[in-house]
Amino acid sequence: MNHQWIFHDSHQSLFRSPFGAVPCHAKIRLAVAINSRDPLDSVILRLWKYGREEEKIPMQPVEDVGEKKLYRAEIMAPPRQGLLWYYFIIVQRGRTFYYGNNPRNLGGVGRIYDHEPPSYQVTVYKEDNATPHWFKEAVMYQIFVDRFCNGHEEGKILNPKKHCMIYPSWDAVPQYGRDPLTGKTICFDIFGGNLLGVLKKLPYLKELGISVIYLNPIFEAASSHKYDTGDYKKIDPMFGDNRLFQELCAKARDMGISIILDGVFSHTGSDSVYFNREGNYPSVGAYQSKDSPYYPWYRFIEHPHKYECWWGIETLPNVNELDPSYQEFIITGEDSVIKYWMKMGAKGWRLDVVDELPDEFVKKIRATMKQLDPESVLIGEVWEDASNKVSYGEMRQYLLGEELDSVMNYPFRSAWLDFMTGRSNAQELHLRLMSLYENYPLEQFYSAMNLIGSHDVERVLTLLSGAPAEETLSKEEQARFTLSNEQKRLGIARLKLLSLVQMTFPGVPCIYYGDEAGMHGYRDPLNRATYPWGKENQELLAWYKKVIGYRNRYDVLKTGRWLPVYSQGQVYGYLRIISQGKDVFNRPKKDNVALVMVNAGTEREVNLSVNLGCRCSGSLFDLLQEGRQYPVKDGYLHLTLGPLEGKLFMDGGLK
Structure with a gap:
C-alpha cells in the first residue's frame, strides 16, 4: 500500500496551526490528508491530556488538497499547562490504520502504523510565561575558577587545603590522586585560580564581547571542583572571600556583565x-x-x-529537598542562600542536576528569585529535550512557565557536533533542530543556553579534530595525547564554522573558558586544564571576537525570526529575519535579514542555489569577506561554498 495515502506534517501550517508550543486556552487546528478511493468508516483524532485524560474527536472532511481529502478538527489547549499528545485513527472497511509520529519522535512527517503509534507532542505553557529579554541577547562565558586565572602575579596559592596537590606550574596536565585499590579520589589537584583572577580578566572578557559569566561552584568545599559544598554562605578561601565576590559583581555590572552562580542543592x-x-x-x-x-x-x-x-x-x-527547614535555609528564609548571594550581586543561578530536584523545590526557587529581581535568570542542567524530560517516573515541568528560564542545550550541541564531524547529514540535523523548535516555548527556545563545551564533556576542539575516541585510550594515553598539526588544522576549521553557527542561532551562546583560545583535552580532569594566558591560538581568538561582535551588533542575530532554508548533503542554511519593525517577540527593532550558510563537508566545494523567495531584495553582503556582494535574482541566491566554509550574509532591507 502507498505509504503516503495518509499524511500529516506537524511542521506545516496546513496540518497544524499554530506551529509548536502554545499557551493555555489557545485554539489548535489539526488536520490529516487521506488519499483513497475507498470510503472511510471514520477518521478520529485521539488526544491525550496530561498523559491520562483521553479524548477521541471525530474529524470532518473540509477540502481537497490535490488528490487527497483534508480532514480537520479544532481543539482548545487546556486551562493548565502540560503536554498534549495526539495521533490519528483511520478506519476503512472495518480495518484500523494509525498515523503517528515518526519512530524517533522528532515531529514533522510521521508514518502509518498497524498498531498504536508514537504520539505527536504539543507543549502547553502558562499564558504569562516570559524570560528576561536581556538574557536572550547575551553571550555567556563559563569559568572553572581554579583553572582560569590566579590574580596574584607571584602565583601565590590562597589557603591551600591539606589533602590537595598543588602543581608546580600553571600549564601542567591536570590529574586526580586516586587510591590504587578502590579507585576513589583521595586528593584533589589545585592550580590556584581565584576570584581576583576573574576580576582582573574582566577587561579581556569585555573585549571578547561577553555579557554573562557563569561560574562553576565557588562556595567552600573540600574538592577542587566544589560540587561537594561545605558551607553555602561562604566563598571558598582558596578563591577569596564574600567581600571579593561582592566587588567582582559590582565591577562586572559596571562593565555590562552579569554573574550567574552554580547552585548545587541536591x-x-x-x-x-x-x-x-x-x-x-x-x-x-x-x-x-x-x-x-x-x-x-x-x-x-x-x-x-x-x-x-x-x-x-x-x-x-543526598538531601531531602522537601524538608521544610532545608527549604527555608536554601530558598524561603529571610537570609536564605538564594537571597543572600543575589543581594551580594548575583544575577541568577544554574541548578546542578535539576532532574534530581522536585518540581516544587524548583518552583519555589524561581518564585523567590523573581520576587527579589524579576530580571534574574534560572538555568537548569538538562541533557535531553527539556520539554518532555522524565525523571524518576515523573514528566518534568521545566519549560511550562513556573520553573526554568533556560536549560543547558546539550541536544543543540550533539546535533551540530554530529553534523560537523560527518556522523549525520543536513536533513538529520534539520529534523533534530526542528524538534526543539517545535517542542520548546518560544521564550525558552530563544533563551536556551547554547553550549558546545562544558566541564562535563570533552573539549570541543578534541572532538572536532578527528582525535581517537576517548574509549580507545587509557587515562594515561589521554593525558599524553596532543593534536597533530593536521588534526589541529581540521579542528580549528570546524570550530570556526561551529562558533559561527553558535553566534547566529536563536538562544544564548555559551563559551567554555579557553575554547576560544584553542584548548583541547578529553573529559575530566583533562577538560579542566588551565587557561593558556600568552599562548592562545591568535587566529581562533580573533575569529571569536569577530563573530561575537556580529552577534552583539545585529539585533536580527539575537531575536530575529528563525527560518531554515537549505538542508542538503553536508550544507545547512537558515535565515534570521526582523520585518515590519518587530522582532519575534513583537518588540520594536530595525528591519534586517541575515543568512547563514555552512558547508561541513571536508572534500569539495559545492555550488548552491538557495531559494529565499521574496524575503530579500537587491544584494546580500558577505560580512566575513567585507565588500563582497551577492545578487538575489528571482528570489534565488547563487553561491559557492568551499570545504568547511561558512558565510554570513546581511541585507539592510526587506521587501
Whole structure:
C-alpha cells in the first residue's frame, strides 16, 4: 500500500496551526490528508491530556488538497499547562490504520502504523510565561575558577587545603590522586585560580564581547571542583572571600556583565557544616547526631554510616529537598542562600542536576528569585529535550512557565557536533533542530543556553579534530595525547564554522573558558586544564571576537525570526529575519535579514542555489569577506561554498 495515502506534517501550517508550543486556552487546528478511493468508516483524532485524560474527536472532511481529502478538527489547549499528545485513527472497511509520529519522535512527517503509534507532542505553557529579554541577547562565558586565572602575579596559592596537590606550574596536565585499590579520589589537584583572577580578566572578557559569566561552584568545599559544598554562605578561601565576590559583581555590572552562580542543592559534601562526617567543622552535623538540626536534611538508611548519596559517592550525601527547614535555609528564609548571594550581586543561578530536584523545590526557587529581581535568570542542567524530560517516573515541568528560564542545550550541541564531524547529514540535523523548535516555548527556545563545551564533556576542539575516541585510550594515553598539526588544522576549521553557527542561532551562546583560545583535552580532569594566558591560538581568538561582535551588533542575530532554508548533503542554511519593525517577540527593532550558510563537508566545494523567495531584495553582503556582494535574482541566491566554509550574509532591507 502507498505509504503516503495518509499524511500529516506537524511542521506545516496546513496540518497544524499554530506551529509548536502554545499557551493555555489557545485554539489548535489539526488536520490529516487521506488519499483513497475507498470510503472511510471514520477518521478520529485521539488526544491525550496530561498523559491520562483521553479524548477521541471525530474529524470532518473540509477540502481537497490535490488528490487527497483534508480532514480537520479544532481543539482548545487546556486551562493548565502540560503536554498534549495526539495521533490519528483511520478506519476503512472495518480495518484500523494509525498515523503517528515518526519512530524517533522528532515531529514533522510521521508514518502509518498497524498498531498504536508514537504520539505527536504539543507543549502547553502558562499564558504569562516570559524570560528576561536581556538574557536572550547575551553571550555567556563559563569559568572553572581554579583553572582560569590566579590574580596574584607571584602565583601565590590562597589557603591551600591539606589533602590537595598543588602543581608546580600553571600549564601542567591536570590529574586526580586516586587510591590504587578502590579507585576513589583521595586528593584533589589545585592550580590556584581565584576570584581576583576573574576580576582582573574582566577587561579581556569585555573585549571578547561577553555579557554573562557563569561560574562553576565557588562556595567552600573540600574538592577542587566544589560540587561537594561545605558551607553555602561562604566563598571558598582558596578563591577569596564574600567581600571579593561582592566587588567582582559590582565591577562586572559596571562593565555590562552579569554573574550567574552554580547552585548545587541536591546534595552537600560529607565534609560540611551540615553533615560533618570528617569532623572538620565545630557544628554538630547530621552524621554525628540525630539531634543535629541538619539531621532531617538527609536520608539515612542506618545512622550514621549508611545513607543515600549522589550516584553512590559517599562524600556526596543526598538531601531531602522537601524538608521544610532545608527549604527555608536554601530558598524561603529571610537570609536564605538564594537571597543572600543575589543581594551580594548575583544575577541568577544554574541548578546542578535539576532532574534530581522536585518540581516544587524548583518552583519555589524561581518564585523567590523573581520576587527579589524579576530580571534574574534560572538555568537548569538538562541533557535531553527539556520539554518532555522524565525523571524518576515523573514528566518534568521545566519549560511550562513556573520553573526554568533556560536549560543547558546539550541536544543543540550533539546535533551540530554530529553534523560537523560527518556522523549525520543536513536533513538529520534539520529534523533534530526542528524538534526543539517545535517542542520548546518560544521564550525558552530563544533563551536556551547554547553550549558546545562544558566541564562535563570533552573539549570541543578534541572532538572536532578527528582525535581517537576517548574509549580507545587509557587515562594515561589521554593525558599524553596532543593534536597533530593536521588534526589541529581540521579542528580549528570546524570550530570556526561551529562558533559561527553558535553566534547566529536563536538562544544564548555559551563559551567554555579557553575554547576560544584553542584548548583541547578529553573529559575530566583533562577538560579542566588551565587557561593558556600568552599562548592562545591568535587566529581562533580573533575569529571569536569577530563573530561575537556580529552577534552583539545585529539585533536580527539575537531575536530575529528563525527560518531554515537549505538542508542538503553536508550544507545547512537558515535565515534570521526582523520585518515590519518587530522582532519575534513583537518588540520594536530595525528591519534586517541575515543568512547563514555552512558547508561541513571536508572534500569539495559545492555550488548552491538557495531559494529565499521574496524575503530579500537587491544584494546580500558577505560580512566575513567585507565588500563582497551577492545578487538575489528571482528570489534565488547563487553561491559557492568551499570545504568547511561558512558565510554570513546581511541585507539592510526587506521587501
